Amino acid sequence: MAKRKENRIDIRNKKATFDYELIEHFTAGIVLSGSEIKSIRAGKASLVDSYCYFVENELFVKNMHIAEYWWGSAFSRQDPKRDRKLLLTKKELRKLRRATREKGMTIIATRLFISDNGYAKLNIALARGKREYDKRHSIKEKDMRREMERV
Numbered sequence: 001m002a003k004r005k006e007n008r009i010d011i012r013n014k015k016a017t018f019d020y021e022l023i024e025h026f027t028a029g030i031v032l033s034g035s036e037i038k039s040i041r042a043g044k045a046s047l048v049d050s051y052c053y054f055v056e057n058e059l060f061v062k063n064m065h066i067a068e069y070w071w072g073s074a075f076s077r078q079d080p081k082r083d084r085k086l087l088l089t090k091k092e093l094r095k096l097r098r099a100t101r102e103k104g105m106t107i108i109a110t111r112l113f114i115s116d117n118g119y120a121k122l123n124i125a126l127a128r129g130k131r132e133y134d135k136r137h138s139i140k141e142k143d144m145r146r147e148m149e150r151v
Helices: 014-019 036-041 090-100 132-150
Strands: 010-012 020-030 051-055 058-062 084-087 105-114 120-129
Touching: 014 020, 014 105, 014 120, 014 132, 020 090, 020 105, 036 105, 051 090, 058 090, 090 105, 090 120
Parallel strands: none
Antiparallel strands: 010 105, 020 084, 020 120, 051 058, 051 105, 058 084, 105 120
């Protein structure tokens, strides 16, 4: 059998942990079309300002940018910021839908990666927005931890 290359694609939304308090994490598959998987494998994707929303009983991710694949044909090109469907179990979808009905709760994309079997996966998190003083507190804690490690 052919040995697979080690997978190093790990695109993160670094701003998410600063702006939101992450409550619960889920891993979802993504419905891609054309040569989008090749762009992801090349690391040409961004999760900045991406979030998830429901249309009927389906979950979609909005504002996830996947660049056009350079060598792709004109027929395989898609809009880089189009909405993409996420694949989760019905139980997980019901849980997320119930949670987002609460005030201040949202679903954000935190990490995009390629699984061991070659599929693109998206880690999403149920989150609550932080206030300004919460952000200052988290910066203060991070600085204190850094100081303790130096000593």
